[in-house]
Amino acid sequence: MKNTFVVGSRKSQLALTQTEWVIEKLKKLYPNIRFEIKEIVTKGDKILDVTLSKVGGKGLFVKEIEQALLDGEIDFAVHSMKDMPAEMAEGLTIGAVPEREDPRDCLISNQDYTIETLPIGAKVGTSSLRRAAQIVAYRPDLKIESIRGNVNTRLSKLETDGLNAIILAAAGLKRMNWQDRITQYLDVDLCLPAVGQGALGIQVRENDQETIQMLQYIDDQETRMIISAERALLHHLQGGCQIPIGAYARWQNDQIHLVGMVAAVDGKRILKAEATGSKEEAVSLGIKVANQLLQQGADQILAEVKEGK
Numbered sequence: 001m002k003n004t005f006v007v008g009s010r011k012s013q014l015a016l017t018q019t020e021w022v023i024e025k026l027k028k029l030y031p032n033i034r035f036e037i038k039e040i041v042t043k044g045d046k047i048l049d050v051t052l053s054k055v056g057g058k059g060l061f062v063k064e065i066e067q068a069l070l071d072g073e074i075d076f077a078v079h080s081m082k083d084m085p086a087e088m089a090e091g092l093t094i095g096a097v098p099e100r101e102d103p104r105d106c107l108i109s110n111q112d113y114t115i116e117t118l119p120i121g122a123k124v125g126t127s128s129l130r131r132a133a134q135i136v137a138y139r140p141d142l143k144i145e146s147i148r149g150n151v152n153t154r155l156s157k158l159e160t161d162g163l164n165a166i167i168l169a170a171a172g173l174k175r176m177n178w179q180d181r182i183t184q185y186l187d188v189d190l191c192l193p194a195v196g197q198g199a200l201g202i203q204v205r206e207n208d209q210e211t212i213q214m215l216q217y218i219d220d221q222e223t224r225m226i227i228s229a230e231r232a233l234l235h236h237l238q239g240g241c242q243i244p245i246g247a248y249a250r251w252q253n254d255q256i257h258l259v260g261m262v263a264a265v266d267g268k269r270i271l272k273a274e275a276t277g278s279k280e281e282a283v284s285l286g287i288k289v290a291n292q293l294l295q296q297g298a299d300q301i302l303a304e305v306k307e308g309k
């Protein structure tokens, strides 16, 4: 085996922490191999002042990294699964999906408010349409403020922008060892997570058997299967991370239970569907739940979001 692998990563602190976590796992298995990180700036990192749904285009956080893979500048890349578009670039594949971190969203409030105790009309920061819709459905009085930027920036905006709370993925905070900042974990019934939230996807060239073989030992099959159910749902709904779609699959008595959600941006309509299936049916389970959502009218909601209504 070659003795150095070049690993692509976005350069945000969270992305680098995740990449280092993967490298630590690999180093335990392969103590004599060197892993070199190559930092790559993506379009999503550059455009920090616009709501992502308005920027349009899928894969804002991954395109430049995928190109580096295709050009052979890097051997593999560590992504947040949540940032991966439903459709992957040709010639690339996910070589490993390590065990999932906490999939939930969480509330961070300097005044220790919970979603239940926030004062009437309180300001809650999030740039995610999915989070905004579900929060407003639960607490219609709350004012949603758009905040972009990486996790550090968003935490500082809590103070500088006079927000009462912000919503973030618990996984990012836990990975950075900032879980002390979490005021409340939001139950998945209240705020269904994004597809793949809390999981990492390690992307490789489809024909790079050496790297694929090396990575297989950090693949967690149970995570991979539930993620494939969630991603099949996303794919069937033709969604990206910029539309209010949620999905959460978990293991229940050796079967996969999948819940899917499509929300109108104003939170006035929240469609949910669920189903259970065997692990061999992970992908068809995703399609089944997506079809149930479409039957309930999800296609109309998605069309409205895309038209920017």
Ligand SMILES: NCc1[nH]cc(CCC(=O)O)c1CC(=O)O
Binding pocket: 080, 081, 082, 083, 151, 167, 168, 169, 170, 171, 172, 196, 197, 198, 199, 200
């Ligand atoms: N798009 C930003 C992004 N991509 C992945 C994570 C967190 C880690 C994860 O969900 O795996 C975040 C930040 C957030 O949503 O709070």
